[in-house]
Amino acid sequence: PRRILSGIQASGALHLGNYLGALKRFTALQDSGAPCFLFVADLHAITVWQDPALLAAQTREIAAAYIASGLDPATSTIFPQSAVRAHSELAWILNCVARLGWLDRMTQFKEKSGKHKERSSVGLYTYPVLQAADILLYKATEVPVGEDQKQHLELTRDIAAKFNTDFNAPGFFPLPEPLIQGPATRVMSLRDGAAKMSKSDPSDQSRINLTDDADTIAAKIRKSKTDMGVMPAPGDVLDDRPEVRNLIAIYAALSDTTREAVTAQFAGQGFGAFKPALADLAVAALAPVTAEMRRLMDDPAEIDRVLKDGAERAAAIADPVVDEVKKIVGFWR
Numbered sequence: 001p002r003r004i005l006s007g008i009q010a011s012g013a014l015h016l017g018n019y020l021g022a023l024k025r026f027t028a029l030q031d032s033g034a035p036c037f038l039f040v041a042d043l044h045a046i047t048v049w050q051d052p053a054l055l056a057a058q059t060r061e062i063a064a065a066y067i068a069s070g071l072d073p074a075t076s077t078i079f080p081q082s083a084v085r086a087h088s089e090l091a092w093i094l095n096c097v098a099r100l101g102w103l104d105r106m107t108q109f110k111e112k113s114g115k116h117k118e119r120s121s122v123g124l125y126t127y128p129v130l131q132a133a134d135i136l137l138y139k140a141t142e143v144p145v146g147e148d149q150k151q152h153l154e155l156t157r158d159i160a161a162k163f164n165t166d167f168n169a170p171g172f173f174p175l176p177e178p179l180i181q182g183p184a185t186r187v188m189s190l191r192d193g194a195a196k197m198s199k200s201d202p203s204d205q206s207r208i209n210l211t212d213d214a215d216t217i218a219a220k221i222r223k224s225k226t227d228m229g230v231m232p233a234p235g236d237v238l239d240d241r242p243e244v245r246n247l248i249a250i251y252a253a254l255s256d257t258t259r260e261a262v263t264a265q266f267a268g269q270g271f272g273a274f275k276p277a278l279a280d281l282a283v284a285a286l287a288p289v290t291a292e293m294r295r296l297m298d299d300p301a302e303i304d305r306v307l308k309d310g311a312e313r314a315a316a317i318a319d320p321v322v323d324e325v326k327k328i329v330g331f332w333r
Ligand code: ATP
Pocket: 007, 008, 009, 010, 011, 017, 018, 020, 021, 022, 144, 145, 146, 147, 148, 149, 184, 185, 186, 187, 188, 196, 197, 198, 199, 200, 201
């Protein structure tokens, strides 16, 4: 049976990349009838410092974004990662399955630790193993993510396969398929076509936040980096125009069409025509999501009910799996 699983870190304000690369995809999968498990990754968030006074609110905000973007808590299981103890428990066991050499190759750690590798938390290093636990605990078959998570998904498959072999448990963990789909699997920064749009980018101008109002969105798009050229024609190679390619991908994803169709529509026009059209589209797509998020955040009781109920439903699946794993490993019972 199909089981979809994914998560978003409770590490700050959500942005357009999270919306197009993750939230919008989750909703499409749910609406296609697949059972979805979506967690708020608070254990992942603390791999870098999070203010304890804000973490619970950040968690509720991601839950609000799930619901506001169309996920139905009655159908989809929405829960805080830390509320299901099995995540941490399985992560430890998988830490002993994963190899140091595998983790040494992870590019996200290299990017996030930057010049200060020795001052990064050990959690930031072993983050992809926790991610493997998140997925394998539910024996998920498909994991919708942005392009940046592709390498971590491959690691999850390697860990699953090694566990199955090491413990002579063939097929115990199914190997999950990454779902990296649509025109906007890697939305780039509005200021730098070589950097991913990220929550953790210090520049607010680099991203469109789900909480930005219409004027802010329009201003950020107007000021977004482009070049001296005009909109490309179909067939033009955009390798040296990453910012332009990015705006076209965003337009395509927001209007549920292809990059080719957008290129055909705007070929030869100036950015003075394209950017306002893109801003209108972004505002129209995000305004209802933002409004619903605000409404939900005004009454945390509703979100808390969803998270509590989701945690119970998730634990009902995860706890027996971690119990089986402990038996397979040979722990005293
Ligand atoms: P952080 O900077 O704290 O890592 P983030 O913006 O990368 O935050 P995550 O919570 O790590 O957000 O990722 C949540 C989901 O959003 C993942 O599936 C990830 O692949 C996807 N995602 C993140 N950034 C982008 C982006 N720029 N374009 C498309 N998808 C993205």
